Amino acid sequence: MNKKQAKAKVKELLSSGVPKSEVFAQLSGQGVKDRLLAYLIAANPDPYLCDMHDRKVNTVITLMFIQATLALLIGFAVGSSIGPNAGWIIGGLSALIPLLFAWGFYNHLAGAYNAYIILSLVSAPRQLEGLASGSVSTFVGLAISIGMLVFVCYVRQKLFPDLAFLAPKKIKGRYVFSG
Incomplete structure (x- = not known):
């Protein structure tokens, strides 16, 4: 999966009500670096x-x-x-x-x-x-x-509560998401 596909999949899953941490777990390890995936999730605006x-x-x-x-x-x-x-x-x-x-x-x-x-x-x-x-x-x-x-x-x-300074929040080596 490339960046464009990951962005579309993140948007699709989040708009269907899947929690952010579950979206990360589902898409992690599918060709996109975890840091980029976490950023795509954290940077997705919550309506x-x-x-x-x-x-x-x-x-x-x-x-x-x-x-x-x-x-x-x-x-x-x-x-x-x-x-x-x-x-x-x-x-x-x-x-x-x-x-x-x-x-x-x-x-x-x-x-x-x-x-x-x-x-x-x-x-x-x-x-x-x-x-x-x-x-x-x-x-x-x-x-x-x-x-x-x-x-x-x-x-x-x-x-965007899941963004730290400019990157996704990471606690004890793991990306964390609100909600």
Whole structure:
């Protein structure tokens, strides 16, 4: 069984009500590494949890649209100094990233949450360099970035309780699943 087949089988079994631990036991050892299988199970959104935390997800999506609007405006301003069409190009490309995250959050993709977390953590040192200037805008920007990162981590944990930091939870060498 390849990755695509495993993903389809996991989705089929989970949607039919089979518990996650039983899905793992059934599909383990059928050609897909246990780590990948555990990730596919843990990253599969539970419809009940998605409905239960719908307001949180909508809040994250709204914040992504706000970020996209700000990125469009800032990109347009920066690009306008380069040339007449560069403003639209840079603004559009800058707005595309938050819009892709909004799409991933809307579709309950664990990978979108993980990518946002990784990108936020990777860009953190660059943001911390600006603290030496002591400007208020730097502090506000850093506070917003930290708040967004914490909130996205919180929502991801509510939707995907079987994911540890970026991988499936493992206790004493065994993958564990809730429910």
